[in-house]
Structure formats: structure tokens, C-alpha cells
Amino acid sequence: MSQYNFSEIEAKWQDSWIENNIFKATEDPNRPKYYVLEMFPYPSGRIHMGHVRNYTLGDVVARYKMMRGFNVLHPMGWDSFGLPAENAAIENKTHPAKWTRENIKSMREQLGTLGFSHDWSRELSTCEPKYYKHEQKMFIDFYKSGLAYQKESWVNWDPMENTVLANEQVVDGKGWRSGVTVEKRLLSQWFLKITDFADELLDDIKKLDRWPEKVRVMQQNWINRSEGAKVFFNIIGRDDRLEVFTTRPDTLFGASFCAIAANHPLAGEMAKDNPKLAEFIDECNKLGTSEEAIEKAEKKGVYIGLDATHPFIKDKKLKIFIANFVLMEYGSGAIFACPAHDQRDLDFARKYNQDVMPVVLPNDMDSDDFTITDEAYTGNGIIFNSDFLNGMDAETAKSAAIAKLQDLGMGESTITYRLRDWGVSRQRYWGCPIPMIHCDDCGIIPVAEGDLPIKLPEDVMLDAPGNPLDHHPSWKYTKCPKCNKPAIRETDTFDTFFESSWYFARFCDPNNSDQAFCRDKANYWLPVDQYVGGIEHAVLHLLYSRFFTRALKKCGYLDIKEPFAGLFTQGMVCHETYQDNNNKWLLPGDVIHKGDNIFHRENGEAVKLGRSIKMSKSKKNVVDPAEIVNSYGADTARLFMLSDSPPDRDLEWTESGIEGAWRYTNRLWRLITEPNGKIAPIGTKQPDNISKNVMDIWRLTHKTIAGITSDLESFHFNRAVARIRELSNALGTIKGDADDIAWLRRKSFEILTQIIAPMTPHLSEELWQQLGHKTTMVDAGWPIIDEKLLIDDNITIAVQVNGKLRSTINIPTDANRDEIENIALNDEKIKKALDNKKVKKIIIVPNRIVNIVI
């Protein structure tokens, strides 16, 4: 009995694939193209199980499509700008570029051992000038077409990373990476006009029919379009007006006061000679925006000493407050409050003794019985207490109120989004320099195209606080491209999501030095047909890329709008956690399982078992892919990744699971290399006499092809593995050297080898060769189904009595009702169950079931 020698065989085939350029893609108008892409990794130094799962899923799709004759593009690259490189550089006294390139080298080698079908000739790394040169050009083009602008704005400041974060990167009021509470700061920043595409990005989500519903909903909520009205309130004693956004213009007659955000310009102005106001504004700016902070914070406000007049009611005065629950970032940073129909307004009104006047009467309720106490009424109803709106339903009243506002010049209908423009400035070194120049005379001037790329300086001080490019003694000093006078470079760099917003297009033409990519090549390959990655990018990378592709289209780079036609979001790789008596986390390798108990491998002490969570260094519940590949081989690791859980759910990594996959790999190897009898030669014709048993397995073989094909098309990879095991189990039962058996082995072993190829490619190549073939699996292609074999001659169906299973009967396929009824009623078990009672009714579903009602 031989053991599958994975280390030798896997290395052999990996070399062979590279030598023969199997995965190198070129444009070919005669074949349908298929672009498979996994989210490219950040080069942290080591690949982890999450990477292995991600690339295994993509690899199954890529190899399957190759075998089906598609012209497949399956590239790989490195998302290599980012903060960890700077931190590592400081820690290890090295340079970010050196650290990054070394990491890429070792990760590339690790990926090589897993046997993925990547086209390495297209490899790219975003930190190299030959990549970022093109995005500097893109940014200048965006600037020229009004898609990029600079503005002074309140930004999210991460005090740990000393940089600005985009809204999308603030999670629970904390920096997405540092975990530190984010502060508000007023800074001059570069923005991309993603809001120009808000409607388009929202509407086109409907067309992304091969995206997970969850991601589509998350993007919809993130953009959050709401229709309503702009209302202007005159401010008593001043010439300017207060602009307010509302979705409920129908409740205008219920207005009782106005409120503005703490960082609203009017608030700042009034605070100048009012210390009490200034103090309150300060307090609001310090307040966290996390869930707990919001929950605990009570509604607070301060009267700013100004009143507004009601647009519809002459002489009605509304006090203007600064309120801590009004956000500057949404609408116009100011509201009118209608306490009867908004809970926050009501809480505030009760606290500061403001009027509560109901104007929406719930249906079927009398106005005399309707009072507001502690709960605002936010439902529908009929408008009352509202002059010309009385008697209308809410929708009609909205339109009527807006029409009136428009007549009076006091407002108009408008649409507001939650989506803000994308702030791309970062005060970091290890990013792409923003190609802009500040000239005292000419203002902001883009770098001349001929001067690109603006490269990062090599000599840099990273451990001083603040922006390293700003500190550099000479880098930022330059000349104005327009007037040639001394000028200053922009010292901020791009958010790293800038690089990942177009890399999929660069992969279409990665070695082009004149342009970002050839338009024809991009048009040939794009959109990505199947994108695979984690759910964590649902509103970050995936939304930015959708925007960026539209911006590139607008600037004439390409002709598509949506970068990713199909998206699959995989689950996380999880593992149990272990803690010793001192609550120190332990590696899975540090513990031994004995029955239900767990002990420390070295000191034998009892170990506490924690729940299974995503593998992470901090909890030490990690298993190194390199170790697994060394002990079991890539195919076994891949097989286990695919077999246990559906790809979109979390995968529980277990020792017994990988062992099980390893045993199966060997069983399959032995089944084909050491069969229980002869294998007929290649091309042997189907014998005339085939025994029933052989025919059954031959049928199963074709049913398996059909099943696997549909499983692979629909990402049901765990089910595909189960089917393969079913088939190989059946093939393992046949023994003997008869002609029909030898022929079955030849045909079914070949098919089995073909259908496992996307999952365990090395094993499959080797078996194919052992079966006497000279071609690769890609050339072998996908087996063809004989549709006739999918239908059996006889089938077993259930027979129920009163809906309860009492027997099964074997009948010819497509037997008619009378025959079926006859067989069912004569079945011994059924006769017994009927007990000579009168049959009321017999339901017969051909080829399915018989139900006898008594």
C-alpha cells in the first residue's frame, strides 16, 4: 500500500505549469473570456488561512472555467502601500520599501507552494512608481474634470496613526485599524466627488444580480438617499437665513424650535462673544460618536440668542438652539424640530419646555382623544392643526407644503444622501504622493505630466511625529509649473484605497509604461466576471471601485461602469481558542486534547477552551498554512478548505478535518493507482454486455458530472466534494477483471480525475498521467455528460399511508398511474398498514410518491 507522495508530485506539477506557461493569458477574440480575481493581499510577510481560503475558491473557479474552454485571466498582485510598512520600518530600523519587497518575495514563494493558477507574468505591486505613476495622472485628470477638489473641512482624525480617516474607515467612532477614538479636526483636504455618482451608484445596485444581497443592501444603506425639502427660516434681526433639511415638510405647522450642529458656522459666530456657547461647542466636539456614547448622551442644547420666524405662520417665533444631536455632516447641519412627531425633538422639548403641537392625527382617531406625552407619533395619518394642509394625507401634504414654500421663495424639494465625498488625503509617508503644487501666486497647480511620477524620497525620518514628507528637508520645495517661482508640493499621500480602486484594470495590461492600460485590452477583459473576497470591504473597496470605474469612464480611460459583474464573499476561517490558568492565550500547537479535556503540551496543566472565532494573532488561534502544506500538501489543505462548510459561511479549522481530507487524498490515490483489477486501455469501446451493477455506477458517474457542474457554477463546493466522495466510494466497491468492469474503471477513473482537477490539481495531473495521458488537465477539458444516463430504468419511490411512510416500491421509470397503484396496493407492508380499511383516495405523483388516504 503506497502513500501519496505529495511533496514530490506537487513540486513536479508546479514546475511543469510554470515551464509550459499554462496560466499565461492573452487576448483571444475566438474564445469567450473569463476574468477571475481574488482581492489582492497586503504584503504583511506571511500568508494566513484566510488567504488560502480566498485563493482556493478563486482557483476552483479559474481552473473549472479553463477546463470548460474559456480564455481565463487570473492575475495576482500586491496592495503594497500602507501604514504597517511604516510601523515595521520604525520597529526594525529598515525602510518601508525594503520591508515590503522582502515580504512580497516570501509571500510569492508561499503562494507558489499552494499551486494556484495565477498568471504571474501580470504581477503588479502598487508601491512601485511604474504603478502609481498612472494614478497620479488619473488624479490630475479627475481634477481637470471637476472630480477632485480641495476643501477645508471637519475630518476624522486618528490620534494614534496621526492621520485623517474616511468616514468608511471609522468604525464605532474608532479608527478601523488603530481602534482609537477618532477626533474632529478642521483641515484642508483633497476629496473625490463620489457624491456626483450617488444616484447612479444607488440605481445600478439593482443590476448587480450576481452580488450577494447583503452587500447590495449595505451599499444602499451607506448611500442612503432621502427625499425631502430644503426650508429657509428668516433669522430675526439678521439678513441671512437658516437652511434646514427635512423629510417631513408636512409637519411644518408643528414646528416648535430650530436646532443647529455644534460646528455649524452660525454656532461658531455666536460663540465668539458668548463663553457659555463656546464651552458647550467644545463639549460636543469631544463627545465620542460610538454606540455607547450616543446611547448614554442625553439630548442637550443651548439657546444661541437668536430666533427664526416660521415661513407659514406670521409672528410665530422659533428659538434657535445648538443641540448635541444635530450632525453637521448630514443635510445642512440644521433642523426644525417637530416634537410631536420626532422622538429626539420631543425629548429635547420636554427638557427645555418647548411647545409640543401634534399635526398628524392617526387614522381612526378623534383629535380630542389624541395627546402626545412621552412618545412621539411617527406614523401616518391625516394632517390637522395645519391651516391649508388640514385634511390631507402625509404624502399630499408634503407636496402641498413644498409648493407653498416654493411660491414664497422659502424652500424647495431636495434630495440628501448620507454618502459624503471621499477624502483621500493622508498625512503618511508610505503612500502615493498627491501630484499637486501650491504656488503663492497661481494657487493650486497640477504637476506637469512630463514630471510624473512624483516619487517618494528614499531618505526619510519616520519616527518623528507628524507628516514625514512635510518634515523632509528638501522634497517639498519645487517650482510652479506655470510661473516658475518657488512653490511647495502637496505633502499628503493618497488613501491606500486609491490603489485598489483600479488595479483590476491594470491587470489587463500590467506592463504598459506609457499609459495605465490599453483601452482595448481593458475593454476585452473587463468587467471582472468573478470577484472573490471578504465581506469587510462591502462599503469600502467595493464602493470606491464602483465610483472609480465611473470616474475613469468619464475621463476616457475605459468604457464600462461596473468593475465586478459577479461577487462572492467568503466566510472567515475560525479556530477554537485556548487560555491557560493565567488567561494567557495558547497556540493550537501548545495544547493536547484528551477526550473532552484539554491540557498544556508541556506542563500538563488544564487548559480553558474558548469559543471558536476568526483566526487572529492576538488570540493565537492560528494555524500556519506553510506548516499544513509541509505536513499534508497543498491539495489536502485545499480539499479540506472546500469540503466542510459552504464557502460563504465561516469555516471551522480542525485537526480532525485536515486529517480526514488527508486520508481521502490517499484513498483516491490508491483507488486509481492500485485498483481491484484491470483498467482497460485508453479508447476501449463500451462492451456489449454490461452487468447491472456496472451500469448503475456508470450512471452514477454521469449524474456526478452533472451535479458537480451545477455545484461549481453555484459555489456549492462542499456539496461538490461530497458527490466526489460518493462516486469514489461506489467505484471502490467494484472488484474483478471482467471486460465491463475494466472498461468502467477506465472511463470512470478518467472522469473522476477530471472533475477533481479544479479542487486538487496536482493529484489530478499525476493521476491523469498515471492513466496513460500526455495532456494537462486544462487540455483534457471538462467531461461531457451523456444525458441518457441521467435517467434510470427503475426507481424506488415512497409509499405513504395517511402521509406516513410505510413502504418503498421499485417501479419502472415513467410507469403509468394504474401500474403504480397496482404495485403499491399489493405491497405486503402496505397491505398490513391498510388493515382492510376502505381506501378513500390515492394520490400518485409519477416518479415521486404514492400517498394512500384511508
Added chain:
RNA sequence: GCGGAUGUGGUGGAAUUGGUAGACACGCCAGAUUUAGGUUCUGGUGCUCUUCGAGCGUGGGGGUUCAAGUCCCUUCAUCCGCACCA
């Protein structure tokens, strides 16, 4: 609070249009092989009752139907996302 999922054996999970619940594994039990362990092979394994046989079973309750894991109503639990969005 809003939005989205998910609840099936000891465990991971299978189950076209409603039509034999538990495929395929992990684990466990018994046996064979082996010097022992491991490997390998064979058989068994949803629960309950006394074997034959029967009853019960897809988070709980109710309903539609000849027939419900699947459809409808209701309720509970868990997970994820967003969150003072006017």
C-alpha cells in the same frame, strides 16, 4: 432603534417545483489486520420504548395541504451590518 441573515443528530453540514429528513464527512461503538500505537478494512450509529415493531423528530406555538425542514401567521434565540440621518 433600523436593516439583513441563520436556527436540522454529539459536531460540520445535505435535502429541485412542498413529495422516502439526516447525503457526504467528523466523532463515537463493535469487529478484522497489526508486536503496540497509528494506518487500513468491515459493520453500526437521530431520539424514545422491551428485540419484532411502533411512536416521536428540522428553535417554540398555531395554520394551509393527501403530504411541510420547505408555504402562511405568530413567537423565541443567535449572529452580522448601520446607527442621534432630521
